[in-house]
Amino acid sequence: MSMRLSEGRVNSTYMVSKIDAEEGGMEEFLFTLGCYPGEPVTIISRLKNNMIITVKDARYSIDSALAHAICV
Amino acid sequence: MKIALAGNPNSGKTTLFNSLSGKIEHVGNWPGVTVERKEGRIRKALTDRNEYMAIVDLPGAYSMSPYTEEESITREFVQTENPDVILNVVDATNLSRSLFFTTQLLELGIPVVVALNKADLISKRGIVLDAFQLSERLSCPVIETVATSGGVGRGLIDLVDALRQVEGTKQKKVLSVNVSDAHSKQEAVELEKKRYEKVNEIVASVERRAVSSHKQTLQDTIDRVVAHKWLGIPIFVGIIYLVFSISQAWVGPFLADIFVSWIDAFYAWVEGLLPETVSPVLSALLLDGIIGGVGALIGFLPLIMVLFFSLAILEDVGYMARVAVVMDRFFKKIGLSGKSIIPMIVSTGCAIPGIMATRTIRNVRQRRTTAMLSPFMPCGAKLPIIALFSGIFFADASWVGTSMYLLAIAVVIVSGLIIRKITGDTSQSYFIMELPEYRIPSIKRATVSMLHRGKAFIVKAGTIILVCNAIVHILQTFTWDFSVVLENAPETSILATLASPLAFIFIPLGFGIWQFAAAAVTGFIAKENVVGTLAVTFAVTNFISVDELALVADGSQVMNVFGIGSVAALSYLVFNLFTPPCFAAIGAMNAELESKKWLFGAIGYQLATGYVLSFFVYQVGTLITTGSLGGGFIGGLIAISVFAGFIIYLINRPKGSVILSKRVHMEA
Secondary structure (H helix, E strand, O other): OOOEHHHOOOOOEEEOOEEOOOOOOHHHHHHHHOOOOOOEEEEEEEEOOEEEEEEOOEEEEEEHHHHHHEEO | OEEEEEEOOOOOHHHHHHHHHOOOOOOOOOOOOOOOOEEEEOOHHHOOOOOOOEEEEOOOOOOOOOOOHHHHHHHHHHHHOOOOEEEEEEEHHHHHHHHHHHHHHHHHOOOEEEEEEOHHHHHHOOEEEOHHHHHHHHOOOEEEOEOOOOOOOEOHHHHHHHHHHHOOOOOOOOOOOOHHHOOOHHHHHHHHHHHHHHHHHHHHHHEEEOOOOOOOOHHHHHHHHHOOOOOHHHHHHHHHHHHHHHHHHHHHHHHHHHHHHHHHHHHHHHHHHOOOOOOHHHHHHHHHHHHHHHHHHHOOHHHHHHHHHHHHHHHHHOHHHHHHHHHHHHHHHOOOOHHHHHHHHHHOOOHHHHHHHHHHOOOHHHHHHHHHHHHHOOOHHHHHHHHHHHHHHOOOOHHHHHHHHHHHHHHHHHHHHHHHHHHOOOOOOOOEEEOOOOOOOOHHHHHHHHHHHHHHHHHHHHOHHHHHHHHHHHHHHEOOOOOEOOOOOHHHOHHHHHHHHHHHHOHHHOOOOHHHHHHHHHHHHOOHHHHHHHHHHOOOOOOOOHHHHHHHOOOOOHHHHOOOOHHHHHHHHHHHHHOOOOHHHHHHHHHHHOOHHHHHHHHHHHHHHHHHHHHHHHHHHHHHHHOOOOOOHHHHHHHHHHHHHHHHHHHHOOOHHHHHHHHHHHHO
8 A cells, every 4th residue: 555645744755656636638748847756755744735835946835725635 | 921829728829829920918827827829920120021921820829739728729739730840839947848838839740849938037036048958848948038128038039930941841749659549548558658757858858956845945935824614814915905095096096096087188278178058958969968977987997907907916926826826715605616716806997808718617507607797796896886975975985895895796696696596506616727837027017917907997988988978868858749958847758758767676675766877878888888877877087086976066065966875876786786797708608508598597596696786785775874673674575575586486396407418408
């Protein structure tokens, strides 16, 4: 059973194993940002329903639904 | 020579476009500012001889793969218009992502020049970049630039040189992968992964980072506070309040007084120029109709400019992207996403670009709902109305403006819920937004942004508003048999007889007076008209100086001129803020909604919202202040019951037809 990014801890880096997004096109979009299986993602902070992550060298805010769709 | 400017969102493309072309397109420190392509030419200071270098600023994109509207624009342009050179703007602080797009651009066979932008930030961040080696690896010129620096801008001359040199050459590919050769999606993904590997390899050899970007920084600490689940909201309210205090109470009025004295001097000067023999009707048209009407509006220009300046500073710092994060939680609940906040923030300047910015939202219902609700945000044209009423009735209190913004957000939230119920579509979408780095705001950038927005305001004041004021003045000067209205019978004018029946429906809102009705109607043409029309119809040319108003009112209370109290004034303010903003915005809605049903629904909904809110403000306000309900309560209640009944009918009717029509739309 794979873990979801939404269950991750702040200040930890995880390897993406799979993108399990329901919305079409989201997987491809995340890919263009550099968030795809085998790439590291770091959780910077957690804000209620959002979390701030680092992919490559940029910071993004994602909602918990998307964090749940990222398997690590 | 045609140059296409391409790059990731927030890489500084528009800023570079501005420094190269000398234009002043709007720039914000958050992704998605450019939705449409913009064209210009490289300014003469950077080119020599009489060469003509056209430059096109394209919306930001992360890749050539079609995901959002912006990316499709970029792809289509690059593929169909055959630019001579592609100028790829790369954020030097985020090479590992930016070069993905760069390598795709390198495959088009069109010569590429890379502008390594934000070069000033790399050393600050402890990053060492080998631009020479990067150029070797990419087989294209790489020029370090600082688009935000003053004057000619660092690296710009070298950049233009490089563009000139590569023209007509054939771009070498850096990758052997060719995604178009892929036979399946799986295969294409594998090839793109190879591209990333290549990019990673290049980055590893040209870049050295002293601090890993995965480490917590001061920025992250600030984000934890500013985008905090509860703190975020009071901080947002506090900041908006501060912005209003500065523009409406501190700096704005001070500048406005200076401005108004110039307008008064101009009025007196023109008056002095007119010969004694000129007909009083004509001189009144010129002085009170045109100079008075436009002047009343221009008098508010300093207040608006200060507000635009403050908002530009907030954008420049990078705060607006955080507002989207804070708001996402609430927007989710109403079936929108945090992305919807961007068109709404843009709409605080002008609803038209705001409505256009909804294009970046992929979900059709979310996009339409956002386009329909964005005009509720108080735009620049509505500010003079806010300033006028808070100045006259509420002693320039900052809470008036602030509460109008908060009310707008509340209206958007409630409306989102209603629209979701009407469409029966409860689909959600993910939220992801890049958080740009905070930066020290630049006075220059904020000034440019302010002038850009202010210019549109002045142009409008000098054209459509001027014409409207002249027409309003003529209509109120003459009776239906074209004789001049007698001084003691202003209600016989064409304007009064036209507006009086309308005034009747405004009785339950507290302002059933023909002058207000006329101003509300001209306000549909453009909201700037409201102040102008009030100035013309009440023959008050100087709203800002309360002393003068007091004189007009024969020394009695200032508000006597208008014949309404502060509760009705607030009601009128609310009515104007929440009815459709202007014809141009309706045109923009028509383009983005792509459905007549939605368009008429939107206009009807906006009119009803203005009426309902204004009704409650007046009736409840009157009840609180006087202990009894205001006039026309029953009539207004009937009207509101009809609106409410219609909305309840829409919510409860069978949804089959809606789903069907949506399916048709998706196939089309």
